[in-house]
Amino acid sequence: MHFVDAKGLLSGSGGHFGMNIYRGCSHGCIYCDSRSRCYQFTHPFEDIEVKQNAPELLEAALKKKRTKGMIYTGAMSDPYMHCEEQLRLTHRALEIILKYGFGVAVQTKSDRILRDIDLLDEINRTAKTVVQITLTTYDDKLCSILEPNVCNTKRRIEVLEKMQERGIPTIVWLTPILPFINDNEENITAILNECARVGVKGVIAFGMGLTLREGDREYYYDALDRHFPGLKEEYIRRYGNAYELPSPRTCELMPIFHRICREHGMMDNPDEIFRYMDIFPEKYEQMSLF
Numbered sequence: 069m070h071f072v073d074a075k076g077l078l079s080g081s082g083g084h085f086g087m088n089i090y091r092g093c094s095h096g097c098i099y100c101d102s103r104s105r106c107y108q109f110t111h112p113f114e115d116i117e118v119k120q121n122a123p124e125l126l127e128a129a130l131k132k133k134r135t136k137g138m139i140y141t142g143a144m145s146d147p148y149m150h151c152e153e154q155l156r157l158t159h160r161a162l163e164i165i166l167k168y169g170f171g172v173a174v175q176t177k178s179d180r181i182l183r184d185i186d187l188l189d190e191i192n193r194t195a196k197t198v199v200q201i202t203l204t205t206y207d208d209k210l211c212s213i214l215e216p217n218v219c220n221t222k223r224r225i226e227v228l229e230k231m232q233e234r235g236i237p238t239i240v241w242l243t244p245i246l247p248f249i250n251d252n253e254e255n256i257t258a259i260l261n262e263c264a265r266v267g268v269k270g271v272i273a274f275g276m277g278l279t280l281r282e283g284d285r286e287y288y289y290d291a292l293d294r295h296f297p298g299l300k301e302e303y304i305r306r307y308g309n310a311y312e313l314p315s316p317r318t319c320e321l322m323p324i325f326h327r328i329c330r331e332h333g334m335m336d337n338p339d340e341i342f343r344y345m346d347i348f349p350e351k352y353e354q355m356s357l358f
Contacts, residue, residue: 069115069116069118069151070111070116070117070118071117071118071120072117072118072119072120073119073120074121074122076125077089077119077122077125077126078126078129078139080140082137083136083137083138083346084140084346085137085138085140086139086141086143087122087126087141087161088119088141088142088143088144088145089118089119089122089141089145089158090116090117090118090119090145090146090147090149090157091109091117091119091144091145092109092111092113092115092117092145093113093114093116093145093146093149094114094116094149094217095146095177095178095216095217095218096114096215096216096217096218097177097214097215097216098213098214098288098291098292098295099214099244099246099284099288100113100284101281102144102284103283103284103287104282104283104284105281105282106282107144116149116151118151119157120157122157122160122161123157123160123161123164126164127164127167127168130164130165130167130168131168133168133170136170136171136195137170137171137348138170138173138196138345138346138348139165139170139171139172140173140175141158141161141172141173142200143175146175146176146177147174147175147176148176148178148180148181150217152180153180158184159183159184159187162184162187162188162191163187165191166187166190166191166194169194169195170195171191171196171198171349172188172191172195172196172197172198173197173198174198174199174200175200175201175202176199176202177215177218177219177224178218178219179219179223179226181199181227182230185231185234188231188234189234192236195348195349196348197237198236198238198239198269198345199227199228199236199239200238200239200241201227201238201239201241202243203221203224203225203241203242203263204221204243204244204246204250205221205255206222206254206255206258206259206262207250208220208221208222210249210250213291213295214246225262225263225266228263228266228267228268229266232267237269238266238268238269239268239269239270239271239272239345240259240270240271240272241271241272242256242260242271242273243272243273243274243278244277244278244279245273245276245277245278245321246277246278246315247306247313247314247315248296248299248315249296251276251315251317251321252317252321253320253321253324256321256325257324257328260325260329260334261328263332264328264331264332264334268334269334269341269344270329270334270335270336270340270341270344271329271335271336272338272341273325273338274338275314275318275322276315276318276325277312277313277314277315277318278313279311279312279313280307280310280311280313281311285309289303
């Protein structure tokens with residue numbers, strides 16, 4: 069872990085803003101796209117870059133915004149990595165988001181988000197909170213291989229359940245689904261049935277498969293050699309150096325995905341889900357008139 073003073077923090081406009089306080093990740097997921105060389109990391113991925121002045125940058129930016137909107141975090145680096153326990157920069161950012169009346173959409177795999185559930189609840193009551201959790205693998209043993217340094221899927225489902233108890237809307241990212249590893253009906257069905265049970269609003273799945281780029285591909289293939297001997301050769305034979313690696317079971321699994329989602333009233337269209345997350349509630353604007 070190393071510290072930097074960043075020049076800026078928020079990206080985006082029009083009521084949709086992105087924020088990444090950390091750069092890199094300690095969760096060790098074998099498929100992580102953020103390792104790709106196109107993101108031009110100048111430090112080892114596990115040597116987390118911490119934007120130590122993030123709270124000051126965020127407050128300065130929000131003071132200038134004339135229009136409220138949603139602030140997204142977690143797309144590139146999980147905001148609830150291990151270092152958040154001590155640094156609490158995500159927590160401080162949420163306090164500032166609450167102070168200035170913005171909404172927040174947090175994407176994570178970690179149950180550390182529960183430390184901020186009261187704060188997320190308060191933001192949801194005054195503006196809007198959406199908690200996004202990534203679920204890929206229902207089997208605990210397999211989950212420990214694919215996502216070794218973070219809580220397992222069953223614990224993440226407990227997080228979703230606790231958010232539902234507070235009335236905080238939740239979205240699940242069912243991605244990536246790895247060819248020949250977790251691309252089976254039992255896995256997909258188990259995850260989706262749990263999503264339905266705990267009241268998830270929508271599930272995002274961009275087909276069944278994963279993407280690999282330079283940097284990410286090498287790390288993933290090294291993991292395949294360690295945990296699934298011989299599978300790397302099958303990937304190379306089938307996919308070569310392709311960016312998109314669809315599961316050969318896509319045509320079987322996607323209808324199952326859509327059927328279960330629709331049976332339980334969960335959104336299953338990514339565009340619809342993104343529109344839902346982007347909508348900033350009118351209640352804040354109405355309150356601000358008085």
